[in-house]
Amino acid sequence: MSRGFVKEDDQEETPLVPPRADLPEGVINYVTQVGFDELLTEKHNLVKEIEQLKIADDKDRRIASNYLNAKLQLLSQRISIAKIIDLTLQPEDEIRFGATVTLKIGAEKKAEKYQIVGVDEADISKGKIAFVSPIAKMLTHKKVGDQVVLKLAKAERVFKVLNIAYVVK
Known part of the structure; x- marks a missing residue:
């Protein structure tokens, strides 16, 4: 039947589905x-x-x-x-995908832990950051003792790598 003969009440809207995390x-x-x-x-x-x-x-x-x-x-x-990615095959002394990294951020006294994960599992409240995020990209291939500088609009934030671990659950 032609759409011209369908009552307006019978037309269903196409549901808008929010996209998944950006890849x-x-x-x-x-x-x-x-x-x-x-x-x-x-x-x-x-x-x-x-x-x-x-x-x-x-x-x-x-x-x-x-x-x-x-x-x-x-x-x-x-x-x-x-x-x-099999985390047991990642180099233990270098930050790669799946690494749980302990960082000293700027002048903060308390160290922070973050795991570099896939885009769908990233959740900053759980300490999980996507491998495509700027900080994860900057940390990749770094080793304990290395520092990276994230340039922000009005400041710089220095991250020092304190520990690297690959936790398999």
């Missing part, structure tokens, strides 16, 4: 095993949510289902291009 085009989607497992759990939970969708109104159910299926499609694409 620059052409960049390999590196993940830790923990990050990959989190992606699989997220996929499992989405599939379960779709299967258990209980909305009486047909239109509302279709809209909710379309939204969840669109999220599932984005997630499945991300999983399909994921490359798991």
